Amino acid sequence: MSRNRLLVKNAKQVVLICNNGEKYLTRHGMNGLCVIENGSIVIGSDGLIKAVGPAETIRAQYSDASFERVIDAADMCVLPGLVDAHTHPVWAGDRVHEFAMKLAGASYMDVHRAGGGIHFTVEHTRAAAASDLLASLRSRLVRMQRAGTTLVECKSGYGLELHTEVKMLEVLEEARRSLPINISSTYCGAHAVPRGKTVTEATEDVLRVQLPHLKELMSAGKLRVDNIDVFCEQGVFDLDSTRSILQAGKDMGLNINFHGDELHPMKSAEMGAELGALAISHLEEITDAGIVAMAKAKTAAVLLPTTAYILRLPQPRTRDLLDSGVIVALGSDFNPNAYCCSMPIVMHLACVNMRMTMSEALAAATINAAFALGRSHTHGSLEVNKHGDLLLLSATRWEHLIYQLGGHQELIRYVVIKGNVVYDNDKTLDL
Ligand SMILES: N=CN[C@@H](CCC(=O)O)C(=O)O
């Protein structure tokens, strides 16, 4: 019998999230998370969960087994690795100066129209060497990992032309190959209309130049891309151009996962549901009809508490979404506008500002975020045969992770990916 990779034993709580192979949870399930008091978990040599249950049961079942590593978690809680369903982590040039402008009253679109915002980042990212983009991406991903994220969605979208979009996706590919954190990569070439182009010209460029080239790279096995994204917004991509780009991506086998109904009601939710989108992000301006359509289509709503907080936007209608049966997920929206790498902070904001319960927030940052990325069969809960991705908290109840605002830096003792410890807070070991 091969040696098991890891035994975590005697934890105060093991938060499974669910234990029946659920692919997502809606309100009722989100409020009834599956938690084992005094539990243990075994990760096999393949990095997958082999057993999880009461400490006594695991002790009896594995009395003769050997383990590469044993962690006695008597004063700790075990949770699934967190899943961040929306980030923009590949870019050069920060926008700290714009934060001051926004604090002084400028809106997101004021800054964008004045040539700042995404355009500022595009200019710097186009000029940056791939090696520099990779170095900054790595340090951002390590920071996310230390805050408990083990699966993260990462977008391109600061190139807005073929060369830089491919450069960004290649940087993501390199990070995927060389770092333990799991990455779901998203082509977001329609993140803004590039300077000097009309919406029609930008849409044509995506459809006739960028997507066909990506398709070639993907078929040749040179690039893996999971999702397609568009920023559907007034003054950016309208509903028709968004629809044509998303449909073309879907035809290439990409999951539809896009920005919609953020600053204006665009009917993005209705359109996304009709196209079979896996997820739509933001939704601060979603309508009643949009909520009904998303619930019916099982399109996940990826809510981004940092954006509404930083831009002082109206909060999305989270309770209405949950009450209507929409699958609600969370993302950090890490980008030069919203500089936050921490899903524990995101969950805290979701509870206070969006009125989610702590259980809802955790489900939204685990199983439902994994669902939004098409990965909930392998990630997002601690169930047998899923990836052994978990975090260990120095706390007697898991809720401390959300309750202690910014406290995750002290609370998270270990982060584990596929049974390997990738972060040990005592040794500041970052792999
Ligand atoms: N809203 C569009 N995109 C990003 C912001 C990107 C940026 O400002 O650089 C978002 O999700 O918040």
Ligand SMILES: [Zn+2]
């Ligand atoms: Zn975004």
